[in-house]
Amino acid sequence: MAINHLPNKNIWGQALVDNLINLALFEDIGSGDITTNALIPPGAKGEAYIIAKEDMILSGIDIFKRVFQLVNPPTPPFFKGGLGGIKFKDKFKDGETIKKGKIIIEMSGNMRVLLTGERTALNFLQRMSGIATLTRRFVDEVASASPRNNKVKVIDTRKTTPGLRILEKYAVKCGGGVNHRLGLYDGILIKDNHIKAAGGIINTVERMWDDKPHLMKIEVETKSIKEVRDALKCGAVDVIMLDNMDIPTINRAVRLINKRALIEVSGGVNLQNVAGIAAIGVDYISIGALTHSAKAVDISMEIK
Amino acid sequence: MAINHLPNKNIWGQALVDNLINLALFEDIGSGDITTNALIPPGAKGEAYIIAKEDMILSGIDIFKRVFQLVNPPTPPFFKGGLGGIKFKDKFKDGETIKKGKIIIEMSGNMRVLLTGERTALNFLQRMSGIATLTRRFVDEVASASPRNNKVKVIDTRKTTPGLRILEKYAVKCGGGVNHRLGLYDGILIKDNHIKAAGGIINTVERMWDDKPHLMKIEVETKSIKEVRDALKCGAVDVIMLDNMDIPTINRAVRLINKRALIEVSGGVNLQNVAGIAAIGVDYISIGALTHSAKAVDISMEIK
Amino acid sequence: MAINHLPNKNIWGQALVDNLINLALFEDIGSGDITTNALIPPGAKGEAYIIAKEDMILSGIDIFKRVFQLVNPPTPPFFKGGLGGIKFKDKFKDGETIKKGKIIIEMSGNMRVLLTGERTALNFLQRMSGIATLTRRFVDEVASASPRNNKVKVIDTRKTTPGLRILEKYAVKCGGGVNHRLGLYDGILIKDNHIKAAGGIINTVERMWDDKPHLMKIEVETKSIKEVRDALKCGAVDVIMLDNMDIPTINRAVRLINKRALIEVSGGVNLQNVAGIAAIGVDYISIGALTHSAKAVDISMEIK
């Protein structure tokens, strides 16, 4: 399995992720871990491992490791005060399935760093793996139902936890999903509120066409067969979103569009109805729940 | 109902919340909302409202409003470019119950600001209200089961979304819960990993006693009746956590402790078993799921 | 004339512009304007005006005004120390032509603020107006030469001054030009180095197609008729860039492409040859010199 590590790829990811980890460490550690600092000598060493308490898809193992590194930044020698780096033995990679009871990773190094970083590192790993695990369930449902010649894609939304979007979109990829636009700046999606505010689909698409960057496509949200017809009339629409339609309506819309635009189904999709939608053979099914309603996976850290 | 607005209270809260909102706006808006900017003239005005799509406890209405203010910061006149402030008509306060279909708040003002801020503002509100709503269910269970003379408190953990702790702990209060320590710096909690690393409960508490700030109490995690006994022997333990014990063991521990320390039950608590624990009459029940596994509440914004 | 104020439109613009102005003020003022602070009493008032020393297109008048506001931020009353805000009388708007000798704007207020902010404010205004003025010359050339039914657009590049891109792209719009993608993140442009690194146009476009965000188009750089042919073969190419071709070759390429893709001419374009290219009837002519080689327009500030 080959996942392209989103947070690794560019300066934004790098900076955003470190900023986020520091924010999380700061809110947890504040002026110091008074329990650990009182109990554990600065130079004490130890070993620990992380264990899956339920079946899961792994996501965020690099973030998990990065947390400990930011607890203990690789500063100059005379600031080390006996703190050593943490060493890791990876057992799994992001995107892989881990069975309940398996050890995910082993760690050794400075005991204070292990204990102080534990909760923050787990909070990231549990949330990201929770999203990957839920995504995989949707992806599996869709894969089994898709028409042979039309691989339907599970795609995320902008309904992410504020500040964590880049990590959550990465977790969706670990689960086998595909990313929609990252934000309002890298894709055009005309929603019902835009249409209301600008006065009808045809008007709206025309105005968009005049002012849009020439390297971008146009997606339009539709809520009825009539709106699908309007969207098709514009000519300039590249992707049509079918929002909150029932299965017969989706079916009708798909036949109406007839490959003249890519089709994204959105709204009210869940594990019960997703296979039915996939079977129709649309291009994308977007699911807010992947990110806004995933539960944390149960993972715990044990000191050896 | 009187909720003390945590994020309002101090400089940290104020700065953290604004930082978080800006982070969220930035990851969503980036170099600009190309759809809205193309479709809506800078000076266009509009009205919108937010509606509950399911029963919920409200949390985060001030954050929701603050988002729009940071999309449109109150800068000097010649930078306003026709953007006006957004006006709000509050219908509910944080902590109140809202029935499905009710309007939560009405808004009017610059249309671009309304459309560009919508998703980020909702992402905060849906997540925070989700936590408050789940917390309320636990609180109600506990309230109905608590002994009359012993009001058991529902309390949160440090298992929060990285970077959002201050908001999530506030949401717990909106739901009727109580906050445990904010982080590692403002409370002492000796966990099993500390005890393993430092060598037994008695040793550990003694070492803690020598080095702890004189205005702080000591809480110790115990996993068995034997460990409860050890904790009691130390004399210096103010709070005993009963971790992952079944109900008969909790019962035994409570009788053994006999008011010599406050009691917190933790681990594996859910809506099915929480009433049974509350009925025993402990002081606190801490529940990680309040923050790590709450689902977003369904709320949507409509342009009039 | 209607220019959509780019830096005004969104949070990124707002933050970037203020950051840039503060950077510029800081590098100029540092620990204080020792000349002005010694000579002018804190509360002294004065009047000044800005005058065009050559014909120009105005760009950056809001930035000019913002500079003085950041020298003298609207802080609380007891920090004012006699410093008052600066008042402005606008004579021209961005995008308008100003003749040599005309007053551009009049200002009155605190004398220290006027003198300390002068150089930084002018540095912005002179550079931005320089770009707008040069752009207008290209736009006028192109307008007079374009085929009647095919309005050729003058478009900028990423060859901007580091850190000032958003302002320089805005200045191009003030001059009547159009913006290409803002950066590497909001548009796909496959350049010769990509093709070399990935192995041929056809291979490259195919790989791009598999991994690209579904709301983005594909532009490919071509250096010969053969490469244009390859690009057309791919089917998936939306825009073809003709890079550094002479006019006969451009002509051949345009006939070959025959409306199957948008056409952008790039490389070695100057005021001498731009009309000839425009006359062929391509869609875009991109010109690095608009931003990387514009001279500052001569503007000075006089105290009355």
Next chain:
Amino acid sequence: MAINHLPNKNIWGQALVDNLINLALFEDIGSGDITTNALIPPGAKGEAYIIAKEDMILSGIDIFKRVFQLVNPPTPPFFKGGLGGIKFKDKFKDGETIKKGKIIIEMSGNMRVLLTGERTALNFLQRMSGIATLTRRFVDEVASASPRNNKVKVIDTRKTTPGLRILEKYAVKCGGGVNHRLGLYDGILIKDNHIKAAGGIINTVERMWDDKPHLMKIEVETKSIKEVRDALKCGAVDVIMLDNMDIPTINRAVRLINKRALIEVSGGVNLQNVAGIAAIGVDYISIGALTHSAKAVDISMEIK
């Protein structure tokens, strides 16, 4: 040739330069180089070189190299994701003359880093070398015309690109020029607007004398022989600026001053008239065009 690397010398330079590069990388890369990331595998290696497309004086080669390092910061091992450092083979040093067609520097390493950093690195190098190249032309003119016993110096102004002053002043040194004060904080220059605001040269210098830091000299701008006389009367003036005077007036002023103060000629200096001014034998000729109107030198990067 020995150029003292300004940006290297101190904490301010170091911090300012990195900040500026990050700003430039950020505005270009944003949420990711979508073209390169889709086309080039994370671990791919490559070679490239930079070539002069016209005769030039080099300036900014360290900044050029630093850009690639900040695209790929030397972070901990587990964040490397296959990205390796870039290796450079220098062919020239800042301040040296490079003929058209010569290779300036060779590079090898991670292909993504090479492609993503290219434009930003070139934008710095082209602008800085443009300033150095223009400065050298002025310096050569002045050197050939200066009286033998009086080496006239070419000196810059504060008319620099906002935010880039430290780099542009360094580029002036690479071209053989000398730096005037860095900003308003490290030198006293009484300009005509100060004199107008404070009431006459004599008054103004007196007031300056009372309040100035005791380790600083005083320079005064004069616009006529009368003002030169006033400046000389003050006694306390160390440097006299002759602003926008024609050559006969400069000649008269030089004889009048007669070594009682250093002399700086300023205003309206260009490649046509600079030798004539130099021949008079003043101390400094300051030229705004060095920084505000230099064109970018043509340099391009080729993948091998």
Next chain:
Amino acid sequence: MAINHLPNKNIWGQALVDNLINLALFEDIGSGDITTNALIPPGAKGEAYIIAKEDMILSGIDIFKRVFQLVNPPTPPFFKGGLGGIKFKDKFKDGETIKKGKIIIEMSGNMRVLLTGERTALNFLQRMSGIATLTRRFVDEVASASPRNNKVKVIDTRKTTPGLRILEKYAVKCGGGVNHRLGLYDGILIKDNHIKAAGGIINTVERMWDDKPHLMKIEVETKSIKEVRDALKCGAVDVIMLDNMDIPTINRAVRLINKRALIEVSGGVNLQNVAGIAAIGVDYISIGALTHSAKAVDISMEIK
């Protein structure tokens, strides 16, 4: 002697200390050390040592060393420009006594770094050692006077230099003192102004009890025997502060409290009266002068 290095222990300390050093370096170096940069070639090497000009307790030697490291950050190779790291030979550790005339530490490395960092490094070391030295005098007085079975502790206050609290509290520990709460967030201390504002001790403690975090104790300030009685009545008071009482009153209060609460004496304590207070056998004596009125110790740096 074993001092636990406070600034080393956690992310807050690490970040705060570096931030503070950078602030100090910035205010001193600004745009460059013009004297050193003109006189010393970039690559020159040298040796230096630091010498005590009076008897002292050492505090801050790690901060001293860190200053030179931040003058010369461990950046990538091509930015080193001949600057090498500074090497140190420690002669003493924090908390140790150093006699007048002794060498504290020897240094060798880049001469520019040594000269540019000198003043800032000494400013930290002299202030911190001044606090440690004064604290030690109080600690020695108290140690000789304390009852055998009741080791009275010397404790600091929040009367620290703004921004330097973490360093000054660390210096108090080096001198043998103990730290009170770090700030308003990690300990509860009800002062007279709180009592006035909330209406009497009993009322106040009750209200505090209801809302306080369950892992914190309560300390109350009392100004008279009557207030001590009120505090005792509350039951919930863990620590009683005797503020500005004379020795007979302190004696009476101690007998009255009779071990029912810890006792802290505060207000007007000096080297003359501290032994008398210690002899009574209270738990803590808090002394603002430790931090707000310590003089810098005389230390100087010599180039060999």
Next chain:
Amino acid sequence: MAINHLPNKNIWGQALVDNLINLALFEDIGSGDITTNALIPPGAKGEAYIIAKEDMILSGIDIFKRVFQLVNPPTPPFFKGGLGGIKFKDKFKDGETIKKGKIIIEMSGNMRVLLTGERTALNFLQRMSGIATLTRRFVDEVASASPRNNKVKVIDTRKTTPGLRILEKYAVKCGGGVNHRLGLYDGILIKDNHIKAAGGIINTVERMWDDKPHLMKIEVETKSIKEVRDALKCGAVDVIMLDNMDIPTINRAVRLINKRALIEVSGGVNLQNVAGIAAIGVDYISIGALTHSAKAVDISMEIK
């Protein structure tokens, strides 16, 4: 008395001061003032005053007031949560003498803000007034001893508290002293370590002369009559510092220099010997103790 408000004058001051206050508030308030927040309702109002507990020269009253404003930033309406601004009644201005027992300023407004900001505001005011008070004692000594025709000036050094230099230099001015250079960037002072490193005074001054900014003077430190002679030989020395000389040597040096350079006496100056030095009639006496060894003045805040 006319004191020019240094922190008010420029962007650096404004930014540095706010940054410093925020740093100080942050280290004190952290995650919240738990005592005040529990005891005082958010909307409670109150009055307070600040009283001098000893004779003093006031310095920092604007900083004092600014602290409360940053506790309670003037944010948008819906974030005010009942917090009102604090109102002040000034009784004295910076630089004025205040007798023990006098009220310095009266305040009214939100009670939480008053109580939470108290300590930080006082820490600034007490330290700054301590410096002003000590400076005034030196200034008075010097004024009474100076020759009639030669007003000797008391001048500060760079021996300031790290991070607080701008405030401490301002406090020196409030006390009647004069500021030396602000840092290493705005004045040239060749010290003994420079001379050692560069090889003799004459060599050193020559090298300095070649590379120094043309608007700066040169000061040289001398330790003996021989070194004074060397400094005079250079011709280019504008100011001579007599370092650690006894009074007869100073006398000899003054006669030797004979007005050919300004004279600064430095090293080992205290309240006992300062008048003797002043009587000789030098230009400046610089005193490190003004800033590195001033005690905090005793000031307290009372709630009415």
